Amino acid sequence: MYNIYRPYSYELLPEFEMSDEYDQEILDDREFYEYEYEGKAPVAPPMPSSINLYDTDLNAPCFAGNFNFMFDANTNKATATFNTDLSFKSAAIDKGKVFARLQEAANYWTNAAALEIKDKNGNYSRRIDLGFQVKTVANPKYANKRTSVHPDGSKAILLMQKDREVVSLEMHIFASSSPLVIAHELGHVWGLKDEYKDSGKIGWVTMKVSPCHVGTRSPLLNDTNALMNGGNEFRTRYFKHFGRAILNAFWRMPNHIIPVIRNGQVIGKTIQGRIRLLKKTVTGGAHNTFGPLNPQFDIIQVAKR
Numbered sequence: 001m002y003n004i005y006r007p008y009s010y011e012l013l014p015e016f017e018m019s020d021e022y023d024q025e026i027l028d029d030r031e032f033y034e035y036e037y038e039g040k041a042p043v044a045p046p047m048p049s050s051i052n053l054y055d056t057d058l059n060a061p062c063f064a065g066n067f068n069f070m071f072d073a074n075t076n077k078a079t080a081t082f083n084t085d086l087s088f089k090s091a092a093i094d095k096g097k098v099f100a101r102l103q104e105a106a107n108y109w110t111n112a113a114a115l116e117i118k119d120k121n122g123n124y125s126r127r128i129d130l131g132f133q134v135k136t137v138a139n140p141k142y143a144n145k146r147t148s149v150h151p152d153g154s155k156a157i158l159l160m161q162k163d164r165e166v167v168s169l170e171m172h173i174f175a176s177s178s179p180l181v182i183a184h185e186l187g188h189v190w191g192l193k194d195e196y197k198d199s200g201k202i203g204w205v206t207m208k209v210s211p212c213h214v215g216t217r218s219p220l221l222n223d224t225n226a227l228m229n230g231g232n233e234f235r236t237r238y239f240k241h242f243g244r245a246i247l248n249a250f251w252r253m254p255n256h257i258i259p260v261i262r263n264g265q266v267i268g269k270t271i272q273g274r275i276r277l278l279k280k281t282v283t284g285g286a287h288n289t290f291g292p293l294n295p296q297f298d299i300i301q302v303a304k305r
């Protein structure tokens with residue numbers, strides 16, 4: 001199912017939904033009409049493709065990612081949605097509070113960064129907002145993952161297991177898990193790896209073998225303020241897979257296609273962009289100190305031969 005761009009937007013009841021081919025026919029008719037009317041060939045403005053994906057991880061670093069992803073070319077907004085069915089492990093848990101914290105954690109992610117897309121002239125002339133949301137669903141069939149909410153008393157036992165292992169099947173939180181902790185767990189739902197230094201023998205082995213940990217040699221282990229480490233700050237690297245997926249929607253846009261030239265010959269084409277960091281910490285604030293592990297921008301691109 002694709003949302004194709006329609007110059008005259010309209011809504012149809014689901015039973016009257018048309019196939020893309022049929023839609024294209026209508027556009028063709030309209031163009032023909034304009035051609036007759038104005039006496040010149042119409043130039044339809046090129047539009048990026050829209051994206052509507054279910055149960056995707058957008059080729060994220062960690063396989064545990066699972067969410068739905070939508071990019072609306074008409075509004076320049078992309079949204080990652082985590083649909084989850086909540087499983088409360090105790091009747092005493094305050095469901096309203098847990099739900100509110102899940103929403104707050106998703107809000108932290110929203111507009112923490114944006115994608116800026118380069119044009120042929122070298123300007124980052126198009127900006128795409130990145131939104132994130134958690135939606136609760138009653139039917140597990142429509143869930144990306146289940147969220148199990150454990151009573152606080154069981155915390156000690158559950159912490160024996162590493163969250164990165166259990167989040168691959170379900171997201172586990174506790175009755176009093178803070179929005180910050182949930183925001184880190186959501187990072188795994190978006191397909192991001194743990195970056196923290198684990199201690200002890202078991203911790204070292206886990207770092208070494210877990211596909212959802214950056215590993216024992218990664219410089220990211222030292223970036224301790226980062227959210228997927230033990231901190232509360234966003235990093236451009238958390239948004240690169242979202243950005244690349246959106247860049248791939250721009251192959252119809254001549255203004256954004258940048259040729260790769262070698263020895264005077266075009267050998268390929270690229271669409272280039274960058275992730276711009278907007279929020280410093282989960283609760284906002286402007287970034288003022290940047291470094292190699294915490295750049296203001298991260299250049300990304302997609303290429304075709």
Ligand SMILES: [Zn+2]
Nearest residue numbers: 163164184194
């Ligand atoms: Zn983690």
